[in-house]
Amino acid sequence: MSSSEGPQEPATARLPALVSASLGVLALLAALAAGHLVAGFISSNASPYLAVGNGAIDLTPVGLKDFAVRTFGTYDKLVLLLSMAVVMALVSAAAGLASRRSAVPGAVVIGLFGVVGIVAVAARPDLSGVAVLAPVASLLAGVAVFLWLHGKLRASRVESSDGPSRRSVLFAGAGVVVGAGVAGAAGQALAGTRDAASSRANVGALVPARTAPAIPADADFAKLGTPPFLTPNKDFYRVDTALSVPQLRTEDWSLRVHGMVEDERTFSYADIRDRPLVERTITMTCVSNEVGGPYVSTANFVGVDLADLLTEAGVRPGAEQLFSTSVDGWTAGTPVAAALDRGRGAMLAIGMNGEPLPVEHGFPARLVVPGLYGYVSATKWVVDLEITTWAARRAYWLDRNWAEQAPIKTQSRIDFPKGFETVPAGKVRLGGIAWAQHTGIDRVEVRLDRGPWQEAMLSKEVNLDTWRMWWHELEVPQGTHQVFCRAVDKTGYVQTEDRAGTVPDGATGWHTLSFSAK
Numbered sequence: 001m002s003s004s005e006g007p008q009e010p011a012t013a014r015l016p017a018l019v020s021a022s023l024g025v026l027a028l029l030a031a032l033a034a035g036h037l038v039a040g041f042i043s044s045n046a047s048p049y050l051a052v053g054n055g056a057i058d059l060t061p062v063g064l065k066d067f068a069v070r071t072f073g074t075y076d077k078l079v080l081l082l083s084m085a086v087v088m089a090l091v092s093a094a095a096g097l098a099s100r101r102s103a104v105p106g107a108v109v110i111g112l113f114g115v116v117g118i119v120a121v122a123a124r125p126d127l128s129g130v131a132v133l134a135p136v137a138s139l140l141a142g143v144a145v146f147l148w149l150h151g152k153l154r155a156s157r158v159e160s161s162d163g164p165s166r167r168s169v170l171f172a173g174a175g176v177v178v179g180a181g182v183a184g185a186a187g188q189a190l191a192g193t194r195d196a197a198s199s200r201a202n203v204g205a206l207v208p209a210r211t212a213p214a215i216p217a218d219a220d221f222a223k224l225g226t227p228p229f230l231t232p233n234k235d236f237y238r239v240d241t242a243l244s245v246p247q248l249r250t251e252d253w254s255l256r257v258h259g260m261v262e263d264e265r266t267f268s269y270a271d272i273r274d275r276p277l278v279e280r281t282i283t284m285t286c287v288s289n290e291v292g293g294p295y296v297s298t299a300n301f302v303g304v305d306l307a308d309l310l311t312e313a314g315v316r317p318g319a320e321q322l323f324s325t326s327v328d329g330w331t332a333g334t335p336v337a338a339a340l341d342r343g344r345g346a347m348l349a350i351g352m353n354g355e356p357l358p359v360e361h362g363f364p365a366r367l368v369v370p371g372l373y374g375y376v377s378a379t380k381w382v383v384d385l386e387i388t389t390w391a392a393r394r395a396y397w398l399d400r401n402w403a404e405q406a407p408i409k410t411q412s413r414i415d416f417p418k419g420f421e422t423v424p425a426g427k428v429r430l431g432g433i434a435w436a437q438h439t440g441i442d443r444v445e446v447r448l449d450r451g452p453w454q455e456a457m458l459s460k461e462v463n464l465d466t467w468r469m470w471w472h473e474l475e476v477p478q479g480t481h482q483v484f485c486r487a488v489d490k491t492g493y494v495q496t497e498d499r500a501g502t503v504p505d506g507a508t509g510w511h512t513l514s515f516s517a518k
C-alpha cells in the first residue's frame, strides 16, 4: 500500500529532486556562457552577469553600500559577484526542483533571469544597442537547454520505451558543462582582443613637452618605512563604482565640451595627444579615506591643461559647475573656477607615471584637479564636460549624502611602527605621511602618550599638491604606549583633533596607534 492517498502515478511522472535541481543549474550555466560568448564580440561589459552586478551596485541603498564597504573593504565587488553567483545558482536549483513534473516553471524562471540581464545591459550607458544581443543569447540558450534536457530526461524515464538511455542524458548534461566552459572561455578570449588593454598597448610613448621636475632622493623616507614618493601604478589606490572596468578604445573615445560655452567642442584622442603635453606630480585622495586609511597616492600625470580646453570653448558668464560624465554614466561636479585656475593646474590626463593611463585608472582619459577629493574632480573614462550651474545638475555622490564642495582636508598618517607592534625600548623611530594638497605642509608634530608635541623631520617638498613624508625619533620607556601625529599646513591651520566620519566631506581627527616597548 502506497503512503500516498491520491491516485497512483507512474514512477516516471516526477523527476528525482536532485536531478531536477541540477537541470536548473545546468541551464543557468549555459545561459551565462552563451551571454559571455556573444559579449566577446561586442564588449566584455555586455556580459549579462557583470551588467546585473553593476546594476545592483547602482540600485543598492546608500546605507547598505556603506555597510558593505565597511564590512568587506575593497573586496565588496568580489563579494557582490560571488554572492550573486550563489543566489543565482540557488534560484536556478529551486526552479529546477519546481519542474519535477512540468518544464514550465523552470523555463519561466530561467527566462526571467534573461529578462533581468537584458534590462541591465540595456541600462548601461557605455554600451550600444547591439549589446542586448548578449543577454538575449543567454535567455535563448538557458531556456533551450532547460527544455531540451528536461525533455530528454523525462523521455529516458519512460520505462520500456525507445527513449534515450539515462546514460545519454548524463552525456548531454556533461556536454552542456563542457560546452559552457568552451563558450565562456572563447568569449573571454574574444573580449580580450576588443578590450581597452590592446588599444592602450598601441598608444606608444607620451612624451611631455614640459616634464615635471625630477623627484629628489630625499622626497621620501621609504627606507625607513614610508611609502615611496611616487606610487607605482599597480599600487595606486583605486576607488570607483565600476564592477567591470569600462573598456574604451582610443579610436572610440571623444570628449565633448558643451553647455554654457560660446563654441561647443569635441576632441578626439589624437587631438589631445598631439597637443604639447604637460606633466605634473599630484597626490590624489579619496573622501572616503578614514583617518589613517590607504586611499591616498601620488603619480606623475601627463596630459593637457583643462583650462585650455575650456577656454577654447569659451566659458560663458554665470557658469559655476564643470559637470563631467564618464562612459559608464558616473558623474562629478567641479567648481568651474577651480578648473579654470591656471595656478591650480587641473588636467585632462592621458598618462600616468610614464605610461598611458592604466585602464582601471581611466584609460583613455580622466580628470585630475589638485586639491579636490576625487569624487568632485577626478572623473575616469571621461567623455563629456558640461559647463553648467550647481542648480541645474547634481553629480552621482551628491544624492548619496556627500557634499557639493569638497576640498581635501589637511591630514597625516603614521606608517611605522605598526599598530600593536612590539619594539625594543629606548630610541624608537616613527614616521608616515602628511598632505594638504594645494596648500602645502608646514610641519608635522608627534606626541607620545600625554607628552609634549615634538616636531618631526620632513621630507623635501616636491610641490604644494603632493604629500610629504615625516619621521621622528622618540625616547620610549618600557610599556604600552600611544602615539599621535598631526599636520600643520601653510595657512597655519593645525589639523583638528575632532573626530568626524568621512561623510559628507572627508574624515578629520588625529591618527593614533598603540605599540609596546620592552
Ligand SMILES: Nc1nc2c(c(=O)[nH]1)N[C@H]1C(S)=C(S)[C@@H](COP(=O)(O)O)O[C@H]1N2
Binding pocket: 236, 237, 238, 239, 240, 241, 242, 284, 285, 286, 287, 326, 327, 328, 330, 360, 361, 362, 373, 374, 375, 378, 379, 380, 381
Ligand atoms: N568614472 C568614474 N570616475 C571616478 C570614480 C568613479 O566611481 N567612476 N570615482 C572617483 C573617486 S571617488 C576617486 S577618489 C577617484 C579615484 O581615482 P583612482 O581610482 O584612479 O585612484 O576617481 C574618481 N573618478
Ligand SMILES: [Mo]
Binding pocket: 239, 285, 286, 287, 288, 373, 374, 375
Ligand atoms: Mo573618492
